Amino acid sequence: MKKLMNAVESILTESLDGFAAAHADIVTLGPEHKFIRRRVLQPGKVALISGGGTGHEPLHAGFVGLGMLDAACPGQVFTSPTPDQMLAAAEAVDTGAGVLYIVKNYEGDVMNFDMASEMAAGPVEKVLVNDDVAVEDSLYTTGRRGVAGTLVVEKIVGAAAEQGRDLAALKALGDRVNRATRSMGVALTSCTVPASGKPMFEIGADEMEFGVGIHGEPGRRRDRLKSADAIAEEMCAAIATDFDDISGKSALLFINGFGATPSMELYLMYNAARRMFETRGVKIARSLVGNYVTSLDMAGCSITLSLLDDEILPLWDAPVHTAGLRWGA
Amino acid sequence: MKKLMNAVESILTESLDGFAAAHADIVTLGPEHKFIRRRVLQPGKVALISGGGTGHEPLHAGFVGLGMLDAACPGQVFTSPTPDQMLAAAEAVDTGAGVLYIVKNYEGDVMNFDMASEMAAGPVEKVLVNDDVAVEDSLYTTGRRGVAGTLVVEKIVGAAAEQGRDLAALKALGDRVNRATRSMGVALTSCTVPASGKPMFEIGADEMEFGVGIHGEPGRRRDRLKSADAIAEEMCAAIATDFDDISGKSALLFINGFGATPSMELYLMYNAARRMFETRGVKIARSLVGNYVTSLDMAGCSITLSLLDDEILPLWDAPVHTAGLRWGA
Structure with missing residues (x-):
């Protein structure tokens, strides 16, 4: 294995430290590296949170910022984050309008986001992304896998959240974008x-x-x-x-x-x-x-x-300012 | 060799066709794939042109657009473009204020950009980038190699060109950024x-x-x-x-x-x-x-x-809208 790293144990945290420092104008790092959150929150906006195993960068931390996510929970490489991380992120970025979790359809992620939803203090909805047509069930999934289309769901729903749409409307929109x-x-x-x-x-x-x-x-x-x-x-x-x-x-x-x-x-x-x-x-x-x-x-x-x-196209074009995707802002 | 391609002979042109189609809002492709140019030129602005062997993407074609280059000449992979390409690019994007070539210090590139400069119809200057401190001379260079710092030179000089600075001022600025x-x-x-x-x-x-x-x-x-x-x-x-x-x-x-x-x-x-x-x-x-x-x-x-x-920082922050680098626009 040839990697630019110091130790297997610290590769993720050192990388997150670097990410947070390089993009300090957009994000801050939560305690114990539990999440990356938007530096400036918009009160009254539904909080969009995603996460998953790392190794897929810029997904998801690179999509935290204006017009996309409010927080991302990084798991170990190819390993789901824990419900504890998701709850901590929700607590940090929910300004009262509820939380929408955007989840790639992998068993570990689904289980942990479901646990976090059950333990949530406020209203929570979930959009499950399963855009991969390759196989119906697979090694780590029941049903289709959630892959690159996750970016599209995060971008479209993120733009709609900025407009002030409510939790139920964003959940419905996310499901619709996933189906499309x-x-x-x-x-x-x-x-x-x-x-x-x-x-x-x-x-x-x-x-x-x-x-x-x-x-x-x-x-x-x-x-x-x-x-x-x-x-x-x-x-x-x-x-x-x-x-x-x-x-x-x-x-x-x-x-x-x-x-x-x-x-x-x-x-x-x-x-x-x-x-x-x-x-x-x-x-x-x-x-x-x-x-x-x-x-x-x-x-x-x-x-x-x-x-x-006509609904989705303007949301794709809407301003976005994240580490990984940026236009109009 | 494992590559997503159809034939060695067409990998570059097919890729350039895809690039031009994907970014048709920013660029157009010159005849015979000689260059990628900015779709909309700003009359009276000095034309910034770079180029070099391909295989370094997004450099240079990905930096054509508002706030950076007016044109980029793609050579074959790791092979300098020809003076013919550079002259065709200059003819296409020079609106009367002259041409500044930004050249990575590699022998083939230097020779060909020099030939293009000698054959030019209008005023031409050249900024030679040689930011690599690793070695003094190397396999393909006399003097230091021009590497990643080229992006910085193209961004800073590109922003200054948008402000309407003249050819001599941009040449001096480019040399100064290279030295820094x-x-x-x-x-x-x-x-x-x-x-x-x-x-x-x-x-x-x-x-x-x-x-x-x-x-x-x-x-x-x-x-x-x-x-x-x-x-x-x-x-x-x-x-x-x-x-x-x-x-x-x-x-x-x-x-x-x-x-x-x-x-x-x-x-x-x-x-x-x-x-x-x-x-x-x-x-x-x-x-x-x-x-x-x-x-x-x-x-x-x-x-x-x-x-x-105080001069360079605002130019780095100035709006840029290219396929590879974008902010504020």
Whole structure:
């Protein structure tokens, strides 16, 4: 294992210290590294909180700030945060309008966010993100996994929260954005969790994991590495057929790098995927390309298509000021 | 070689097509993929043009837009663009106030930008960036290499150009920012150029290349991989001693990932480097952490310290709207 670190035990806390110092204009760190919170809260706004295992940066801490999250709870690498962290975050950022938890559908996260919800002092709702069309159940999930589409849910619901919408309305919007969002990933290499020191899985020099999850967990099948066009076509077909009908729809096309794939390849995949969705009658109205929901040092990418309408598009365009996503502010 | 591509011959052009489509609100693509230019030019503003071999994305095409470059000329991977590209870019974006080329100090780039300058129709100046303190001469350079500090020069000079400063003033400012900027890098893995299909260099499972350049070229020495603190301390010491005296100075601290290093490790290095410069009396007034001047899929990072003063700080803070760097716009 080759990592820039001092000790496995301190890699997360040292990194969080660095993150909080580098973005001190946006965030502060909670006690005992339990959460990253927005420096300035807006009284009366519903508090948006997410979290999960780390190793997916900038998700979620990098999306704390104006127009997105109020707090993010970082677990150990690829390990859910605890209910204790979620409760502490809620206590710190709930200004009285309630808390909306945005949760990726992984068993550990779901269980812990549910426990935190039950123990909550005030009103709490939860949006469960399950955008990954690759597999129905998987290694760590009942039902579909929550992957890169989580960014889209956090951005749209975050913008709506800034407008002062109430908890029930935000919960409904989050569920609606999740249903309008589909993703699929492919891995070319594995990734290495610091605590284990070994690659999560073995993969041959000419192989890819088709439909991989964001922890390197298995997807649909192991296959020979194909051309970018062939890979993109199969991913786009899987996404397109999972929607009822996308012809004539307007959409956000989001190519997400898993960490080690060069920008050049991500834009090449964008070029291929855009063509393939346009062939199916989709209007690509917005685009996002980069490393946003990563898997440490895994090479590969995911494709996310998120349908836009007259309500959702202005919320995507609304100002956002976080470490990982910023425009209009 | 595992890459998301269709053919070595078309990886660059397909990627540029994707980039131009994804960022059509900011840029357009020149004929024959010769350059990426700003969609909307500001008449009377000095035209800022950079370029170089690709594989360093988002540098340079990702820095075209309001507050930074007017055009970027992409060469093949790790290969200088041609004078023909530079002349075509200048012709497209020079609105009459002249052209400033921002050039990383690598022999191929310097030679080709010099040829383009000699053949230019209008007034041309050049800022040569040579911020890398690792080695004096190297594999592809006479004198120090131009690396991550190039981003800082492009940002500061770009902001000043928006204010309407003239060519001579921008040239002087660019030279001054370059002199106030020092960088040093370390590689944990090699990178693979598509056309060769093989890693640029071999490196052992417990080794690092200390002082590496942005093409994987050799630095000061091959060494055993050390702790992040030990690596950061030696890098910061090299940078600090290269300045006359940095105690009491205000600075931008920029941790640049080379491509495959997770965000978690970059923020951990930021945390270490910040502490080490603060111990030397530096006030870290601004921070930037992320993959900005990359080397394809190389793991590792560089540390850049750029001194700020009352002229430069507001230019760093000024609005920028590019694919790779955005704030205030």
